[in-house]
Amino acid sequence: MARYPRLSVDLMTGNYREEMMTGVDVAIRFGPPDTSSLIARKLLETSIITCAEPAYLEMHGEPRTPHDLVHHALLLFRDPQTGRPFPWEFHRGGKVIEINAAGRLMMDDPSAAVAACIAGQGVFQMPAPGLKSVFAKGELVQILPQ
Numbered sequence: 001m002a003r004y005p006r007l008s009v010d011l012m013t014g015n016y017r018e019e020m021m022t023g024v025d026v027a028i029r030f031g032p033p034d035t036s037s038l039i040a041r042k043l044l045e046t047s048i049i050t051c052a053e054p055a056y057l058e059m060h061g062e063p064r065t066p067h068d069l070v071h072h073a074l075l076l077f078r079d080p081q082t083g084r085p086f087p088w089e090f091h092r093g094g095k096v097i098e099i100n101a102a103g104r105l106m107m108d109d110p111s112a113a114v115a116a117c118i119a120g121q122g123v124f125q126m127p128a129p130g131l132k133s134v135f136a137k138g139e140l141v142q143i144l145p146q
Helices: 054-060 066-071 110-118 128-136
Strands: 048-052 074-077 088-092 095-099 105-107 123-127
Touching: 048 054, 048 088, 048 128, 066 088, 066 095, 074 110, 105 110, 110 123, 110 128, 123 128
Parallel strands: 074 105, 074 123
Antiparallel strands: 048 123, 088 095
């Protein structure tokens, strides 16, 4: 805003599909672009972090492998393109481990999902940039960092 003083911004946060965004000039999304007439440009590449609230881990134990997550409450995040939860993948040394992510709580708002995780409702995965402040405060901790 300081750099462009004549720019006005109407910021809407949500996880809406592109065809529902009539009148929107710019949208920032994570994941592969939807097949549409919109122009997509890659802005950044980031890690997906798996995290939990410290008291949740004390109560339920910390998973040592991705497969241990089947014994945990997973907080799912809805893919706006499919309506289903994003898959849970772990990448290491060129190998991809996908787990069958199941949970009782699925959300489409990142703030609500982080709040549920902070409230001890389960384990969550999110792009790294959205977690910096909650890690700094100790509200959440990264699990399975390797």
